[in-house]
Amino acid sequence: MTPQATLGILGGGQLARMLALAAAPLNVRVLFLEPDPQAPARVCAEQLQAAYTDPAGLARLAECDAVTLEFENVPVEALAALSGRVPVRPGGALLERSKHRAREKEALQAAGAQTAPFVLIESEGDLSGALERVGGRGVLKTAELGYDGKGQARVRSDAELQFAWNELGQVPCVLEGWVEFAREVSLGVARRPGGELAFSGLTENLHVGGVLRRSVYRPGDPVQVQARALARAVAETWELEGLLTLEFFEQPGGELLVNEVAPRVHNSGHLTQNGGGVSQFEAQVRAALDWPLHDFAPLLPCAMVNILGWASGQEPDWQGILQLEGAHLHLYGKAHRPGRKLGHVNLVAQDEGTLRARLDELEGLIPY
Template sequence: MLALAALPLGVRVTVLEPDEHAPARLCARHLHAPYTDPAALNELAACDAVTLEFENVPVEALAALQDRVPVRPGGALLARSKHRAHEKRALQGAGATTAPFEAIEADTDLPGALARVGGRGILKTSELGYDGKGQARVNSDAELRAAWENLGRVPCVLEGLVSFEREVSLAVARTPAGQVAFGPLVENVHRDGILRSSVFPAQVPDGTEARARELARAVADAWALEGLITLEFFQLPGGDLIVNEVAPRVHNSGHLTQDGGGVSQFEAQVRAVLNLPLSDWRPLHPTAMVNVVGVDGPDGSPLTPDWAAIDALDGTRVHLYHKAHRHGRKVGHVNLVAPDPGTLRARLASLEPLIP
């Protein structure tokens, strides 16, 4: 989707991806090699700039490109955002509030940790976990120890549970010249640890979006951002925001910007990375997104969305990723546009039952 957004700007994209079936091969030059392959990295170094679509890239790959080609966001930001403990400390250093947390890296870190975060929490691997993977909810010291054993005794972060009204996200882009622009504040709903739907505009108290922008700008400046990052927030009763995590890239919740009119998040990232003129991007109309996730039926066969009914709904547009089916894997999304927020919510209620 980044490559598709780059083409109208006269930009050709080269993608380094170990999967021979990488979907981007359909619209970009595909370097089929490991992320750390020297020959492939040499070819990336010949580009005008390098950016990220996926945070589980070895930091060593970006280190090999350092001082050879602009990497936006850079290796230091990637290393910070892909490690939960480092990320939370850096967010606090930028002036943002996070959930209470404890780093769990050895047996000696377990005693008293749950009490220090409020008595209930979620243990998450410090690296590699996403879409609900690599985490477990814990309510006692015994559950915490068992969860750490089950996660392989790897470095983890124990986050205290936060009582919140809704989850929202907002992206910020910053060019090498220091120009900053923001995406829309989007309201998100998760199911089984995976983003199910996103809606714009978010139903939040007055001032919430302004506060989200303030925090996003503070993080972008403190982290010397070049490129685009997305901040995920918990909105507390009354409107206060806690930063849950940061993605060093375009985000699933921003996919709705493809079809609401105006600039998409993908074009915004391309513009920021290449130091092109940049402005705020947000849909011109109320817009929603529903993820299409691989789901296995009782007999093990894939459950398929009702595509005919989806196409018959006003305002829908389907985006499929050309990925093989796998249970729990995001294989596409459906965007939905409506003339007003009420109509959007009604159409969304009709759309969601059509997607397993």
């Protein structure tokens, strides 16, 4: 008998779109709850157009075999309303932990992972001496809702800290100590309720202005074993059900600090779509439905380059991208806005040398 199931998704952006596309070959029907009438996932899944806390929409999701998350800014009230009615993977407790930077870092440390030093800033009185406690230089980030470089500011003095806190609206923030890192890397882990685990490969990431520009997977990365051990510890300690992505700072000596986590598939893992193995999207679908897992590391050297909304006259060379051997174009169907994530290109090659040469060519076709 072939597999058959219905998967609900909270959120309808490009990640929900790609989750639905990965679910289709498995005969999994997808419906998602999302208020935006132009949600990217609407072209390949059934949309429940309503607020995330809408009782009727949540009742429809509760009829699914399982529910998963497309992004972490879903109200925890939505997951509470689904609790006991349908398996939600990841669940409300993990979401509540991961969406607040201070709770997240405390839970990471409890799982045995190292993080940057940090101080919770909830009132003006918390500013005094905070920068000194994290090493005299840091990044002030809103405790919740920040992403892609938004909701944060670098600070190097008490005056800059005060200014940044005012600019961020005097909302609860976390002041993180500045980390001198050799590179940024990330790794995904999926876990079934019974404890079975599967891992992605390690990707090396480059951010520009707080936004991911490219990710590269090279088989046999020297810190992959360490990253997997940390991901295992976090997944098991947190009793993960579903998929979680960890972003790391690799220090000059090779030691990894966890920067942050996302309870879902991640931009840096998009290259798994064309790398020859199971994609991160299929891995999340399987974990959410409690189906057998496989590691979702690519089988070939591969890379991903984001396509952001461009300035006037600087549109990507679409024909050049389509002509480049090993390139796979993925567009999200979103309205253009400068700086907005509109798509990505995955690049696959038989060896690392060819990948590097083609990556240079690809980046010349996408303006930044």
